[in-house]
Amino acid sequence: MLGVFSGEVVEVPAELVAAGSRTPSPKTRASELVARFIDSSVPAVSFQIGSLGHLAYSHANQSPFRPRSFAAKDDIFCLFEGVLDNLGRLRQHYGLSKSANEVMLVIESYKALRDRAPYPPSSMLAYLSGNFAFVLFDKSTSSLLVASDPDGKVPLFWGITADGCVAFADNLDLLKGSCGKSLAPFPQGCFYSNTLGGLKSFENPKNKVTAILADEEEICGATFKEERIIKSFLRQIAVFHVPRRCKVRR
Structure with missing residues (x-):
């Protein structure tokens, strides 16, 4: 799947x-x-949203465990890849029919929270259980919401094209050809919202998500990590490298 958005929608991430x-x-x-x-993805379906963005997807080379789907309703467009383990329960919660799939569930839950201020639409992410990644664009408010599940089971990457657009895709090689080193894996357990302050963690929205520049030989130019994970990693390194005191023989 592929979602590309212009500078009218997304502020280009400085880290990328x-x-x-x-x-x-x-x-x-x-x-x-x-x-x-x-x-490269025949047969593919694509949708252009004026000058704001472009969405495209294909079932070519699709994993049976990560089906791709697309839906649009009331000027809300969504690409979804993966499976929700609690789809049945969420259908009941939102009063949806048994035929409603994951992508329609995401649209309906987003819409319900959007219209029920002061709850931010991103709060729905805490209730999604499963392996998933999705790109949702609300044309009525020019709002973009992109998310990856906490385990990162569905690959998702983002990068910057030559003309300053921000692209999201599940295919690393595809983005590499157009984004060069301005490319990174989308961090698992995180969401990006252009109306809610950029990149944030599901569980700890107040924790900063920081970019770490990659080594020259790496395909991606950077990796994003939640601040608490970085601190935990640094503490482990510090403990590992603490020199042991040697006993002096007399």
Whole structure:
């Protein structure tokens, strides 16, 4: 699946810009990225949302454990990949029919919370259980919501094209050809919202999600980690490297 959005919708992440400028590499325009996706994923379905963005998906090479789907309702567009373990219970909660699949559930739950201020639409993520990644765009408010499950079972990447668009896709090689080193795995257990302050963690929205520049030989230019995970990792390193005191023989 592929979602590409212009600067009118998404503020280009400074961390991805820094990763790309550190090691300059070839990029292409967003239109070329979409065209390449359509050509390489036959049969593919694509939707252009005016000058704001482009969504595309295909069932080609689809994993049976990570089906892809698309739906649109009331100017809300959503690409979904994966499976929700608690789909049945959530259908009942939102009063949906048994035929409603994961992508429709996400749209309906987003819409319910959007219209029920002051609850942010992202609060629905705490109730989703399973392996998933999705890209949702609300044209009526120009709001973008992108999320990856806490275990990161469904691959998702994001990057910046040559003309400054931000792209999200489940195919690393596809984005690599258009985003160069301005590319990173989308962090698991996190969501991106252009109206709620950018990149945040599901469980701890107040924790900062920090970018770590990758080594030169890495395909992606950066990796994003939640701040508490980084601190825990650094503490482990510190403990591992604490020198032991030696006893002096007399």
